[in-house]
Amino acid sequence: MKQFQDLVEEVQKPGLCRLCGGCVNFCTAINYGALAFDRTGTPYLKDRDKCIECGLCYAICPETSELDTELKINFKWTPPMGNYIKILAARSKDPKIRNLATDGGVVTSLLLFLLDRGFIDGAIVSRQKDSLERKPYLAASKQEILESAGFYMDHSQGMQEFSSKYSTYSSSIEELSPMMQKGFRRVAFVGLPCQINTVRKMEALGIVPTDAIKYYLGLFCSGTLVFGEKEKRILQEMGNFYWDELKKINIKEDFMLHLQNGQTRHIPLNNLDFMKKYACFFCDDYSAEFADISFGGLGAKEGWTTVVTRTTKGRNTYLESQNEFLEEYQGTDRKEHLEQIVDKCRTYSKHKKQQAKSMRQNLGKT
Ligand SMILES: Cc1cc2nc3c(=O)[nH]c(=O)nc-3n(C[C@H](O)[C@H](O)[C@H](O)COP(=O)(O)OP(=O)(O)OC[C@H]3O[C@@H](n4cnc5c(N)ncnc54)[C@H](O)[C@@H]3O)c2cc1C
Ligand code: SF4
Ligand code: SF4
Numbered sequence: 001m002k003q004f005q006d007l008v009e010e011v012q013k014p015g016l017c018r019l020c021g022g023c024v025n026f027c028t029a030i031n032y033g034a035l036a037f038d039r040t041g042t043p044y045l046k047d048r049d050k051c052i053e054c055g056l057c058y059a060i061c062p063e064t065s066e067l068d069t070e071l072k073i074n075f076k077w078t079p080p081m082g083n084y085i086k087i088l089a090a091r092s093k094d095p096k097i098r099n100l101a102t103d104g105g106v107v108t109s110l111l112l113f114l115l116d117r118g119f120i121d122g123a124i125v126s127r128q129k130d131s132l133e134r135k136p137y138l139a140a141s142k143q144e145i146l147e148s149a150g151f152y153m154d155h156s157q158g159m160q161e162f163s164s165k166y167s168t169y170s171s172s173i174e175e176l177s178p179m180m181q182k183g184f185r186r187v188a189f190v191g192l193p194c195q196i197n198t199v200r201k202m203e204a205l206g207i208v209p210t211d212a213i214k215y216y217l218g219l220f221c222s223g224t225l226v227f228g229e230k231e232k233r234i235l236q237e238m239g240n241f242y243w244d245e246l247k248k249i250n251i252k253e254d255f256m257l258h259l260q261n262g263q264t265r266h267i268p269l270n271n272l273d274f275m276k277k278y279a280c281f282f283c284d285d286y287s288a289e290f291a292d293i294s295f296g297g298l299g300a301k302e303g304w305t306t307v308v309t310r311t312t313k314g315r316n317t318y319l320e321s322q323n324e325f326l327e328e329y330q331g332t333d334r335k336e337h338l339e340q341i342v343d344k345c346r347t348y349s350k351h352k353k354q355q356a357k358s359m360r361q362n363l364g365k366t
């Protein structure tokens with residue numbers, strides 16, 4: 001049975017670790033200190049004698065193909081973007097939420113609906129820590145869910161002190177332990193495709209605390225961007241703006257920088273490969289294929305969220321929340337707009353798979 005040393009050889013050494021934290025957080029011997037994170041957030045075997053060689057860390061790693069077949073069968077997976085029931089464009093009915101949100105505020109509105117109806121005790125989201133950095137967070141009230149909406153930057157908190165690296169990645173899996181400690185039994189998990197994949201693998205193995213995760217809400221992802229001083233300078237030149245003019249960032253077809261004067265700068269994502277996490281070039285899931293519902297901005301008009309309902313639970317949740325919390329795009333071009341969204345979702349998913357395949361071939365991996 002493969003175990004952590006195999007993750008080191010097959011995943012870490014070739015640079016494919018996505019730093020999702022799953023192996024450390026759910027190591028069977030975590031309480032005995034077998035695995036730990038080093039200063040860069042990379043997992044390492046802290047005490048070989050404590051490892052009981054159970055193989056769990058290897059099985060749940062999103063970079064290994066263990067359990068892939070089970071997940072695909074469980075979720076009726078089909079190429080190129082997994083199973084889905086419906087793809088649509090929607091937004092929150094509440095203009096205040098739309099104003100806070102990344103796109104149409106659908107994720108935030110759905111979480112508020114689930115909390116309001118007592119379907120969840122809380123949600124694992126991501127919250128602004130400072131500047132560009134987000135931090136995983138277990139939100140348990142309406143206010144906390146609202147405060148976690150969006151992808152905002154706080155330019156008032158001294159952007160000039162931007163000396164260390166910042167990342168768009170938020171290690172949400174770490175919040176599963178506090179969730180258990182606080183006794184939460186019904187939680188919604190918001191995560192990127194790799195995080196949804198890890199937690200679904202744990203669920204397939206029946207590992208506690210996934211029994212408490214009742215809703216899997218996935219975000220589209222073309223890659224994690226890592227910022228430092230150098231990258232910041234290059235971005236300013238590319239987008240012809242000054243950092244302190246920034247109001248909000250977003251990722252859709254391209255990287256969007258919304259300025260305080262109402263203008264938006266667009267930078268093609270290909271131009272940002274220099275700041276993309278290396279492991280992300282090998283990731284083949286664009287649209288969170290194993291979520292109950294996936295969300296992105298791709299294809300949707302400004303201020304709307306692309307919503308992909310995948311499981312029966314996901315579809316029912318969307319439908320139940322619709323009347324009071326959400327509105328669906330109903331413009332006169334609705335039919336063409338939806339066709340365009342579906343087409344883009346499929347195309348971007350295919351492209352990500354092709355890129356991952358060719359990167360793997362270059363590494364001699366299939
Ligand atoms: C790193 C990253 C990359 C993305 N890349 C793309 C892309 O390439 N194409 C695309 O179409 N869409 C992408 N998205 C999704 C898009 O930015 C929106 O999150 C999505 O459209 C939902 O918008 P909304 O207004 O409905 O969400 P909101 O109502 O604003 O809610 C967003 C929710 O996501 C949570 N969240 C924010 N950041 C993170 C994070 N890093 N990890 C986990 N949870 C988080 C928030 O706490 C909040 O609960 C990406 C999102 C992230 C976080
Ligand atoms: S105890 Fe199991 S999960 Fe932990 S490091 Fe060893 S093989 Fe991996
Ligand atoms: S489980 Fe996550 S953190 Fe651990 S080796 Fe795999 S990708 Fe890296």
Ligand code: SF4
Nearest residue numbers: 193194221223280283
């Ligand atoms: S591309 Fe996105 S989903 Fe894939 S490994 Fe990177 S952060 Fe995770």
